[in-house]
Amino acid sequence: xxxxxxxxxxxxxxxxxxxxxxxxxxxxxxxxxxxxxxxxxxxxxxxxxxxxxxxxxxxxxxxxxxxxxxxxxxxxxxxxxxxxxxxxxxxxxxxxxxxxxxxxxxxxxxxxxxxxxxxxxxxxxxxxxxxxxxxxxxxxxxxxxxxxxxxxxxxxxxxxxxxxxxxxxxxxxxxxxx
Numbered sequence: 001x002x003x004x005x006x007x008x009x010x011x012x013x014x015x016x017x018x019x020x021x022x023x024x025x026x027x028x029x030x031x032x033x034x035x036x037x038x039x040x041x042x043x044x045x046x047x048x049x050x051x052x053x054x055x056x057x058x059x060x061x062x063x064x065x066x067x068x069x070x071x072x073x074x075x076x077x078x079x080x081x082x083x084x085x086x087x088x089x090x091x092x093x094x095x096x097x098x099x100x101x102x103x104x105x106x107x108x109x110x111x112x113x114x115x116x117x118x119x120x121x122x123x124x125x126x127x128x129x130x131x132x133x134x135x136x137x138x139x140x141x142x143x144x145x146x147x148x149x150x151x152x153x154x155x156x157x158x159x160x161x162x163x164x165x166x167x168x169x170x171x172x173x174x175x176x177x178x
Contacts, residue, residue: 002026002061012064019049022096022104028071029059029109029158030087031166034118037134041080043152044130049099052130055152059109068110076114080132081123087112091165097153105154111166137167 001012004025018025032039039057043050058079062071069087076082090111097105122132135143144151144159158166 001064003064015061016048018061019099019103019105022106024094024106024108025061026068027059027061027105027107027109028068028075028112029154030057030072030076030112030114032057032076032082032085032114032116032120033167034116034120034134036137037118038137038140039080039116039120039122039132040135040140041124041128041132042130044126044128046127049101049103050152053152054150055155056158057114059152059154069112072110072112079125079128081125082116082120085114085116087114090168091162093158093162093165095154095157095161097157099153107154109154111158111162113166 002015002018002025003010004013004018004023005011006013006023013023013025040054041057042054043052045051058075060071060075062068069089072087073085076085076087090113092108092110094108095105099105118134124132141159144156148156
């Protein structure tokens with residue numbers, strides 16, 4: 001059960017039901033950075049929406065009454081086997097996106113960034129993640145502009161509409177033309 005607003009009240013609702021109904025709900029997104037490089041994951045092919053698309057390091061929904069920072073740390077470990085990082089809260093954003101198959105995301109997202117070394121040990125959970133890669137932020141912006149269809153809708157939204165709120169100091173060198 002994830003926190004979603006039903007008739008204006010925050011209520012625990014099954015995740016698939018939230019997406020079928022397009023309910024506004026809580027979410028967490030984490031970007032692990034090594035300098036100007038961001039750790040990306042390609043979603044596992046068995047995911048019920050956006051399988052095989054590239055996304056930020058991890059994104060999820062908190063459990064009912066779970067604090068966002070606790071959720072961020074938990075999912076870094078569950079999805080990628082990453083432990084020992086302390087994600088820093090950057091901002092909260094809200095977006096709506098069609099994720100295919102009649103499903104909608106309407107998320108109120110707590111955004112986190114965690115600094116890491118490029119040699120960070122990553123052990124992807126194959127049920128969640130097909131592969132990972134590090135991408136320089138400037139190159140990623142160019143890739144999204146050239147091939148948006150290989151990236152999740154939320155990553156495209158984050159990097160085209162909210163990148164200054166996430167990456168701040170990295171933008172002057174990496175903003176590109178997106």
